[in-house]
Amino acid sequence: MKLSQLLSFSILMMLIASCSNSKSRTEKNNLKLWYDYPAKATVADNPNGWKDDPEWLKALPLGNGSLGLMVFGDVNIERIQLNEESMWSGSPDESDNPDAYKDLNTIRNLLFEGKFKEATQLTNKTQIAKGAGSGHGNGAKVPFGCFQTLGDLWIDNGKQTPYEEYHKELDLDDAVVRVNYKQEGVNYKREIFVSNTDQVMVARFTADKSGQISFTSTMNRPEHFRTYVENNQLIMSGALPNGKGGDGLQYMARLKAVAKNGTVTYENDKLIIEKADEVTLYLTASTDYVLHYPNYKGRDYKNITDKNLKKGIDKNFNELIKSHKKEYQKYFQRVKFDITPNGVDTITTDKRIRDFKQSKSDPHLAELIFQYGRYLLISSSRPGTLPANLQGIWANKIQTPWNGDYHTDVNLEMNYWPAEVTNLSEMHLPLFDLIESMVEPGKKTATIQYHNRGWVVHPITNVWGYTSPGESATWGMHTGGSAWISSHIYEHYLFTRDTSFLKKMYPVLKESVLFYMDWLVTNPKTGKLVSGPAVSPENTFIAPDGSRSQISMGPTHDQQVIWQLFNDFLSASNELNFKNSFITEVTKAKENLALSKIGSDGRLMEWAEEFPEVEPGHRHISHLFALHPGAQINMEKTPKLALAAKKSLDYRIANGGGHTGWSAAWLISQYARLQEPEKAKESLNTVLMKSTSPNLFGLHPPFQMDANFGATAGIAEMLLQSHAGVIHLLPALPKNWPTGEIKGLKARGGYTVDIKWNDGFLTKANIYTTLGGKIRIKYRKIEKTVSIPPKETYLFDPYKKINN
Numbered sequence: 001m002k003l004s005q006l007l008s009f010s011i012l013m014m015l016i017a018s019c020s021n022s023k024s025r026t027e028k029n030n031l032k033l034w035y036d037y038p039a040k041a042t043v044a045d046n047p048n049g050w051k052d053d054p055e056w057l058k059a060l061p062l063g064n065g066s067l068g069l070m071v072f073g074d075v076n077i078e079r080i081q082l083n084e085e086s087m088w089s090g091s092p093d094e095s096d097n098p099d100a101y102k103d104l105n106t107i108r109n110l111l112f113e114g115k116f117k118e119a120t121q122l123t124n125k126t127q128i129a130k131g132a133g134s135g136h137g138n139g140a141k142v143p144f145g146c147f148q149t150l151g152d153l154w155i156d157n158g159k160q161t162p163y164e165e166y167h168k169e170l171d172l173d174d175a176v177v178r179v180n181y182k183q184e185g186v187n188y189k190r191e192i193f194v195s196n197t198d199q200v201m202v203a204r205f206t207a208d209k210s211g212q213i214s215f216t217s218t219m220n221r222p223e224h225f226r227t228y229v230e231n232n233q234l235i236m237s238g239a240l241p242n243g244k245g246g247d248g249l250q251y252m253a254r255l256k257a258v259a260k261n262g263t264v265t266y267e268n269d270k271l272i273i274e275k276a277d278e279v280t281l282y283l284t285a286s287t288d289y290v291l292h293y294p295n296y297k298g299r300d301y302k303n304i305t306d307k308n309l310k311k312g313i314d315k316n317f318n319e320l321i322k323s324h325k326k327e328y329q330k331y332f333q334r335v336k337f338d339i340t341p342n343g344v345d346t347i348t349t350d351k352r353i354r355d356f357k358q359s360k361s362d363p364h365l366a367e368l369i370f371q372y373g374r375y376l377l378i379s380s381s382r383p384g385t386l387p388a389n390l391q392g393i394w395a396n397k398i399q400t401p402w403n404g405d406y407h408t409d410v411n412l413e414m415n416y417w418p419a420e421v422t423n424l425s426e427m428h429l430p431l432f433d434l435i436e437s438m439v440e441p442g443k444k445t446a447t448i449q450y451h452n453r454g455w456v457v458h459p460i461t462n463v464w465g466y467t468s469p470g471e472s473a474t475w476g477m478h479t480g481g482s483a484w485i486s487s488h489i490y491e492h493y494l495f496t497r498d499t500s501f502l503k504k505m506y507p508v509l510k511e512s513v514l515f516y517m518d519w520l521v522t523n524p525k526t527g528k529l530v531s532g533p534a535v536s537p538e539n540t541f542i543a544p545d546g547s548r549s550q551i552s553m554g555p556t557h558d559q560q561v562i563w564q565l566f567n568d569f570l571s572a573s574n575e576l577n578f579k580n581s582f583i584t585e586v587t588k589a590k591e592n593l594a595l596s597k598i599g600s601d602g603r604l605m606e607w608a609e610e611f612p613e614v615e616p617g618h619r620h621i622s623h624l625f626a627l628h629p630g631a632q633i634n635m636e637k638t639p640k641l642a643l644a645a646k647k648s649l650d651y652r653i654a655n656g657g658g659h660t661g662w663s664a665a666w667l668i669s670q671y672a673r674l675q676e677p678e679k680a681k682e683s684l685n686t687v688l689m690k691s692t693s694p695n696l697f698g699l700h701p702p703f704q705m706d707a708n709f710g711a712t713a714g715i716a717e718m719l720l721q722s723h724a725g726v727i728h729l730l731p732a733l734p735k736n737w738p739t740g741e742i743k744g745l746k747a748r749g750g751y752t753v754d755i756k757w758n759d760g761f762l763t764k765a766n767i768y769t770t771l772g773g774k775i776r777i778k779y780r781k782i783e784k785t786v787s788i789p790p791k792e793t794y795l796f797d798p799y800k801k802i803n804n
């Protein structure tokens with residue numbers, strides 16, 4: 001081949017390569033949920049709070065941690081459903097039961113004697129919450145209250161004419177919703193985002209011809225609102241019921257429009273735009289809520305909303321979207337996950353979900369669902385906001401399922417499982433604010449209910465400092481709640497090595513330990529320390545006395561979360577060089593805790609005795625906390641217990657387990673920890689096939705966001721683990737992700753890890769550390785222990801032998 005031919009051939013090859021790279025890079029930003037039809041804005045929501053609304057599950061979520069939107073994208077009448085994180089009915093209330101203490105030991109003795117029926121009756125009589133508690137999940141009108149919709153922003157262009165070339169998308173890479181369509185020969189575009197930097201919703205309406213933008217807008221909600229005009233703003237405000245017959249929370253939303261040409265009029269309860277070339281809507285919202293015991297009130301919401309609105313309007317659209325993207329992308333773009341090297345996204349998202357039910361294989365959908373969980377966490381939990389609740393920050397009803405509260409018997413924890421490993425540590429901080437705020441009311445409950453020191457929370461809490469048991473023994477006596485939620489404190493430290501954080505949270509940890517030091521009693525049969533009366537969250541067994549019971553002494557879950565709490569406290573004390581007699585006491589107590597046992601059928605026992613289960617396929621797998629998210633049971637150090645855990649999991653699934661979104665999502669991480677890639681992938685498939693709606697929201701059903709967060713955390717757990725003191729690369733890589741890479745995941749010890757693989761085999765991994773450290777790295781049978789200096793990256797090449 002002549003030189004000239006060779007030259008033109010190589011230039012051609014380079015051109016193709018760069019074009020494919022640039023093509024793949026641009027199309028690579030295909031982290032979009034997109035659709036070619038709108039969600040119907042005019043279909044009324046089902047008044048039953050527990051029933052999902054199919055059109056709402058086609059709307060697209062936006063959020064800046066506190067202000068949330070659901071954009072329907074409908075053409076003639078647009079609906080933007082609004083949320084503000086603290087929109088809670090109810091109020092602080094006294095639910096602790098002063099009668100509890102005098103019967104506590106009687107109940108314990110009844111349980112030790114096997115008299116479960118009497119124990120359950122006495123527990124329901126003396127230990128459960130005084131008053132209505134959470135209203136059995138329907139607490140909108142009782143003091144417990146309920147997280148509910150802020151209302152709806154309606155935008156009616158007054159047209160009935162057809163439209164075409166419709167496209168709606170949510171771009172996860174810049175957290176902007178875009179809607180395009182053609183109507184009467186005019187191309188229209190909407191761009192909508194919620195800025196954290198400027199605390200304002202911004203929605204711009206443009207057209208490719210002048211004077212085409214005309215619409216009437218208003219705001220309303222199902223109850224307790226007034227919409228009016230003031231100082232050229234459209235305002236919706238009101239008070240929510242406090243559950244005691246009076247007014248509780250005060251709220252306000254402000255809307256203003258800026259138009260290019262045309263006219264803007266504020267009249268009665270409407271904003272009217274006529275013949276504008278372009279219109280930008282600005283919306284701010286807030287309440288008088290403050291996360292501060294005992295009143296939870298005092299925020300100057302009227303001034304805050306007015307100031308933010310004026311500040312937003314002073315900036316132009318490009319400035320606002322630029323600072324929004326900058327603030328959002330600094331979190332989102334830390335992690336890249338690519339298992340479709342040459343993939344281009346040509347299938348609408350809702351069709352992907354439908355097709356997946358047959359294909360059960362769609363690597364791009366796995367990329368999307370992974371990044372979507374990160375997107376939703378960033379959008380519902382920013383430093384300084386409330387933590388993501390059962391619905392994140394998105395709810396379209398007055399009575400939200402389970403009050404949209406914070407369940408500490410798996411759901412709230414699962415919300416934060418992706419925070420550290422997917423490099424979003426800052427999004428974890430609102431959880432610690434909530435935990436800190438539970439200490440004072442939790443101390444009151446510990447004292448009144450049990451005459452114990454320290455603080456306690458049971459399976460549910462709200463924004464009003466609810467720490468009492470639930471209103472039924474079947475689920476309400478989960479006494480492991482504060483131990484489980486406290487395990488997030490040391491996890492955050494392990495991933496960030498932030499000693500000042502650990503110092504700040506150490507008293508919270510210690511007070512939680514104090515409660516259990518007083519709560520634990522000695523099992524007369526075994527001499528071991530056990531927790532109880534307590535439930536294995538929401539699960540029922542057949543007791544020896546033939547009764548169906550939930551409460552017992554020493555359920556495995558409680559024993560495991562208390563072990564983890566004591567272990568974290570002792571590790572934190574060591575890290576902070578604390579030495580004192582209390583630490584010695586806790587060390588002894590930890591050694592004397594009743595531990596997990598293997599039953600005669602080889603499964604891990606859920607209770608201290610081998611009770612037959614009423615529901616072998618129960619959704620909770622609380623006795624497997626120690627396998628995940630705990631680390632007490634792991635393949636490295638406790639293979640026998642890990643095998644027993646596997647038997648328990650297989651048995652659960654064989655009997656219909658994993659039948660709720662969160663439950664199936666949890667199984668992904670469980671099987672990943674057991675290094676079972678295909679079973680982990682199957683569990684992910686279950687979430688995608690059974691518990692994912694057209695807008696990729698997770699379903700319990702009804703809608704419940706923990707499945708989204710659990711799926712993201714599960715995928716990370718399949719690719720990187722570090723809970724057993726070793727950085728384990730690709731511990732559970734499924735066959736149908738043969739080639740790919742993930743960048744920016746975090747490992748305990750503060751390491752940032754990039755992993756690349758090909759044809760199912762690791763090709764390389766970069767491990768970066770800011771603080772430096774010595775770490776064991778493992779890939780299949782290859783293990784290396786290396787010391788990495790601060791601010792350096794270690795290249796792990798599985799095929800290069802090095803002497804340790």
Ligand code: FUC
Nearest residue numbers: 390402407411538619660
């Ligand atoms: C617990 C779970 C339910 C539901 C609720 C929010 O009660 O058992 O399945 O997820 O939390």
